[in-house]
Amino acid sequence: MSDADTNDTPDPDKTNINIRITESFLEDIDTTWEQEGFNSRSEFIRYVLRDAVKHPxxxxxxxxxxxxxxxxxxxxxxxxxxxxxxxxxxxxxx
Incomplete structure (x- = not known):
């Protein structure tokens, strides 16, 4: 996980969630967010989820x-x- 994903000061407007995925899928996610120029894994996942919600x-x-x-x-x-x-x-x- 990148340093941008960890933050000692919690944002009161955001909530943490936990998901279970395979290591191989996590490797795919990490490769993708880095290749696509996102700053962090979290930023990429938020983008993907937002896109899925906006385009159901x-x-x-x-x-x-x-x-x-x-x-x-x-x-x-x-x-x-x-x-x-x-x-x-x-x-x-x-």
Whole structure:
């Protein structure tokens, strides 16, 4: 855990929670937050949870498709699409 995750002065507006995950999943989380430029594990997890709460219509299948397309783009296997195309597709799925 990073030093940014530990704070001796508790914030009265925040609550700590505990979760149980496997060590291998924790390693994936740590790799991801560092690669994505977050300051800490906690910051990354808050971001992910906030995104899930704000976009509940995104299903697991939707996220898998997004991840797959992102991987294709990063490896040069996929084609980019415009934001207008994405918006149109999302409106069709409603």
């Amino acid at each position: 219509a995104f299903t697991r299948a939707t996220w898998k498709e997004i991840a797959s397309e992102e991987h294709k783009l990063r490896t040069g296997e996929g084609e980019g699409v415009s934001s207008e195309e994405v918006k149109a597709q999302l409106e069709q799925d409603d």
